[in-house]
Amino acid sequence: MKLNRNKVWSAAIAVTLTYTGAAYSDGHTADVYAPYEGTTLVVNFPAHPHYNAVLDVLPEFTEQTGIEVEVDQLQYLKMRERQTLELTKDEGDYDLISYVVFSKADYVYADQLENLAKYFMNPALADPNYDAEDLIDGYVQNIGVAGGAQGYLPGPTGSLFGIPFGSETSVLGYRKDIFEKHGLEVPQTYDELLEIACKIPELEPGMGGLASRAASGHQASHAFLLHLAPLGGRVFDEQWNPTINNAAAVEAATALKTIIDCGVEGSETFGPAEAAASFAQGQSAMFLDSIAFAAGFEDESRSTVAGNVGWALHPEGVRRGSQTGGFGIAIPSNAQNKEAAFLLMQWLTSKEADLMIAMAGGNPSRFSTYENPEYQAAYAYAETFGEALKYADPNWRPIIPPWGKINADLGTTLSQVLTEDLDIQEALDGVAERTRATMEEAGYYTWQ
DSSP states (O other): OOOOHHHHHHHHHHHHHHHTTGGGTTSOOHHHHGGGTTOEEEEEEESSHHHHHHHHHHHHHHHHHOOEEEEEEEOHHHHHHHHHHHTTSSSOSOSEEEEEHHHHHHHHHTTOBOOTHHHHTOTTTOOTTOOGGGBOHHHIIIIIEESSGGGTSOSTTOEEOOEEEEEEOEEEEEEHHHHHHTTOOOOOBHHHHHHHHHHHHHHSTTOEEEEOOOOTTHHHHHHHHHHHTTTTOOSBOTTOOBOTTSHHHHHHHHHHHHHHHTSOTTGGGOOHHHHHHHHHTTSEEEEEEEGGGHHHHTOTTTOSOTTOEEEEEOOBSSSOOBOOEEEEEEOBTTOSOHHHHHHHHHHHTSHHHHHHHHHTTOOOOBHHHHHOHHHHHHOTTHHHHHHHGGGBOTTSSOOSTTHHHHHHHHHHHHHHHHHHOOOHHHHHHHHHHHHHHHHHHTTTTTTO
């Protein structure tokens, strides 16, 4: 029988996380925290709705443990700049940091994050009731694992450096009133999605079909990759040969161009905020992006479509494959209070805290939270989002050090496709050629 290596890896990690803390199975957790009572942890979090919810819950951690937490909350790019400085010090100021997956490869390669194995192996620290199998596995792989397959995916050589905390994936939002008015079925496939996206402007003059990010650079690249995985494409094959110009990639770029052409005027300049605003203000009938925007669409002070938004899974191409985004948390290698930081990390991502944070408006990192009746009653979209996260694809974009350069080139070129009608095949051929040169320079073909 052929083994599913991802499942084997996940099971092995789960055993590590749940078995090693068995000494505390009697529920006496007070002694766990006693050695760290009075410690002040300094954490670095982004200005983001999930982390705003975390701030509401953190006092409960201090109440339970006696460990104080000081939060340095910064806009994402400023947070990344600060971490770049802090992580290079001999002794850093941060005990726990939040990071996006782009940063994983850079931080791990520079030996700036703690390998979490020794903490989960420590029976004085590891909670036997943590239940790692309940964590959204696509995000454990995406945000936390390095050193496995292709360096950033699970595999026999992989290690865990972070835990998902604020998991996001792509879902389809749609105007229930518009769909009901015209007798439209919610699209389940890409063919249906593109057909309806271009039918909407005919049915509702002045309204765009699907609001999407598309601005030059990272946003255009992100939007393209959003379609590439479900349509069967990848950026590289397993030997690092660029496949970003094959038939699936051309289809993905064509889909993006169709969406922008059938969108509202100026769609080609949209970032995520502009795309969300277009949907929230009733200018577009659909929205395909992160679950993080959902709560804002129900905020009547900011949205004209509150109460009229339905949600569905990311449409299927040749497979289900929604994005993996959001944040994770990790312990810097130069942190001053590593064990106490681990206890905070473990507490924040526990079942109990995950539910508390979700009820305060955060994004769950556990399947059990999405399945919780209390959460489903408070947030009507919870069940759909929990189902969508089962298809979150940890390999929808490569998490490797050269990716920043490749991503910028891809995004700039795709913007020319959207705004200057550059031939799609020709454009992607150029990206593939430049990507190969970048990968060769970085040493990815040394063993070929």
